[in-house]
Amino acid sequence: MADIAELTALIEPEVKALGFELVRIKLFGSGDEHTLQIMAENPVTKQLVIEDCAAISRRLSDVLDEADPIEEAYRLEVSSPGIDRPLTRLHDFMEWAGHEAKIATTETVAGRKSFRGTLKGVEGDDIQFKDNKAGEVLIPFAAVGEAKLVLTDALISATMPLSSEGADEFDTEE
Missing domain, CATH: 3.30.300.70 (RimP-like superfamily, N-terminal)
Structure with missing residues (x-):
C-alpha cells in the first residue's frame, strides 16, 4: 500500500x-x-x-x-465529508464545538480509549471534551485515532443545505 x-x-x-x-x-x-x-x-x-x-x-x-x-x-x-463528518484536523474540533462526537484514541486517555460526548473546543494541542461517562477530559490531538460527529437534530439544524432551490418544486401523483 x-x-x-x-x-x-x-x-x-x-x-x-x-x-x-x-x-x-x-x-x-x-x-x-x-x-x-x-x-x-x-x-x-x-x-x-x-x-x-x-x-x-x-x-x-x-x-x-x-x-x-x-x-x-x-x-x-x-x-464531501457529509453531515456526520470525520474530524481529522485540530481546527475541526474547534469549529464543531458544541456538537456531539465520538472519539477513539490510539492510547489510553483518562483511563479510556473510547469517548462519546460534546466537543468543547481546543486548548493548545488538546481537545476539550465532555464525555457522557467520564466528564470533562483533555484529549491530546496526537492520540486521536478516529473521530466523527454524531448525527443529532442540533447538527442537522446547524448544517444548512447548499441550496434549497427547487425543494418545493416536485410533482406528485394523486
Whole structure:
C-alpha cells in the first residue's frame, strides 16, 4: 500500500489549487479491490456539490496517473465529508464545538480509549471534551485515532443545505 503522507503531499496542493480543503485521504481494500477515498470541502460551505467532486476527480486522475504512487489497481472516490463528518484536523474540533462526537484514541486517555460526548473546543494541542461517562477530559490531538460527529437534530439544524432551490418544486401523483 502507498504511504498516506506521500499521497497527501501529492494530492493536497491540487485540491487547494481548485479552492477546496482536504479533509481526509484513506486507502483501503484488499486483494484486487482497493479504493483511494478523498474527502474535501468548500471552506465556506463545508460541503461539496457533485460538480466539485467531478472537478477534483478529473484533476487528481491526471496527477495520480502521471506520478503513479499506488502499485495496486484502485478506484478513486471523491466525496464531501457529509453531515456526520470525520474530524481529522485540530481546527475541526474547534469549529464543531458544541456538537456531539465520538472519539477513539490510539492510547489510553483518562483511563479510556473510547469517548462519546460534546466537543468543547481546543486548548493548545488538546481537545476539550465532555464525555457522557467520564466528564470533562483533555484529549491530546496526537492520540486521536478516529473521530466523527454524531448525527443529532442540533447538527442537522446547524448544517444548512447548499441550496434549497427547487425543494418545493416536485410533482406528485394523486
